[in-house]
Amino acid sequence: MAAVATEQTLDAAEAQCAARGAQLTPLRRLVLRLVLEAGQPVGAYALLDRLKTERGQAAAPPTVYRALDFLLEQGLIHKVERLNAFLPCIEAHHGHDHHHPHQFLICRNCGRTAEVSDHAVMHALEEAARRAGFRLERATVEAEGLCAACAAG
Numbered sequence: 001m002a003a004v005a006t007e008q009t010l011d012a013a014e015a016q017c018a019a020r021g022a023q024l025t026p027l028r029r030l031v032l033r034l035v036l037e038a039g040q041p042v043g044a045y046a047l048l049d050r051l052k053t054e055r056g057q058a059a060a061p062p063t064v065y066r067a068l069d070f071l072l073e074q075g076l077i078h079k080v081e082r083l084n085a086f087l088p089c090i091e092a093h094h095g096h097d098h099h100h101p102h103q104f105l106i107c108r109n110c111g112r113t114a115e116v117s118d119h120a121v122m123h124a125l126e127e128a129a130r131r132a133g134f135r136l137e138r139a140t141v142e143a144e145g146l147c148a149a150c151a152a153g
């Protein structure tokens with residue numbers, strides 16, 4: 001992602017947090033920038049490493065975990081459980097409800113992960129759940145396969 005686009009995304013995130021009465025502090029903003037720049041899901045340890053490079057000093061792990069929790073809570077990033085890693089939400093800055101349904105397409109070869117938000121998938125799950133007498137509240141789908149580049153290679 002180009003630097004200017006990243007800054008715009010960060011400004012939008014900050015405004016969005018402020019509108020909810022939350023504050024995107026400099027550290028939270030930096031962590032979000034690192035997640036945006038990673039280009040693929042990034043784990044907490046990799047983030048700690050990058051923070052150290054960025055700031056020239058190590059950050060305490062709990063500080064980073066708290067920043068990640070904040071970003072998750074604000075719907076700015078997602079956690080891909082399967083990879084134990086974080087990626088920015090594609091819908092965060094388009095005014096969508098931050099509890100939008102999301103599905104992750106994870107490449108088993110290169111680890112690249114795409115987020116899709118298909119309401120039809122959610123409705124199909126709701127319908128299947130309803131038939132089983134279950135009231136679905138949220139569902140995250142983590143699907144594994146090959147990305148376009150790896151499938152072509």
Ligand SMILES: [Zn+2]
Nearest residue numbers: 089090091102
């Ligand atoms: Zn999302």
Ligand SMILES: [Zn+2]
Nearest residue numbers: 107110147150
């Ligand atoms: Zn791949």
